[in-house]
Amino acid sequence: TVHNMVKNHRLARAISDAAWRQLRSMLEYKAAWHGRDLIVVDRWFPSTRLCSTCGALAQKMPLNVREWTCPCGDVHDRDVNAARNILAAGLAVTACGGGVRPQRGTSRTGHSSAKQETPRATKGIPVP
Structure with a gap:
């Protein structure tokens, strides 16, 4: 089993990375299938x-x-x-x-990396 293979310290990292990569691949596939963003x-x-x-x-x-x-x-x-x-x-x-x-206290440009939303970004979303 994977649990026992991870006990081998020489292989643990590679085995763990492979398992996480497989999970991420599945999530990407499912998100694309259902029209979602991952x-x-x-x-x-x-x-x-x-x-x-x-x-x-x-x-x-x-x-x-x-x-x-x-x-x-x-x-x-x-x-x-x-x-x-x-x-x-x-x-x-x-x-x-x-x-x-997380944003640093000061950046080289002095501007945030986040883009500002335009007023039209929420157009078409019903208000509850």
Whole structure:
């Protein structure tokens, strides 16, 4: 089984990569089949360490830390916080385009990488 093959430290990375690649291929196929977009978040996106409330980025966090408190006072479950950040990043790409990485405090150009929506972007969407 794959579980036993991953125990071999020389092959674990290749086996794990193959399994994730297969899952991604299936997701891409299913999304295309149903006319949906698949948004892939950067592998190094710090979803776990990024506060989903205020956007502060925590320092390195070992895997055994399951809960952490942000300087803003919010207490985060590691997995729930990551899920919120990944959802927000995907929605941001859907709405504005651009990459799925946190913005630096200053950029070389001084402009955000996100495209601004035009007033017509929501034309035709019924208002509830």
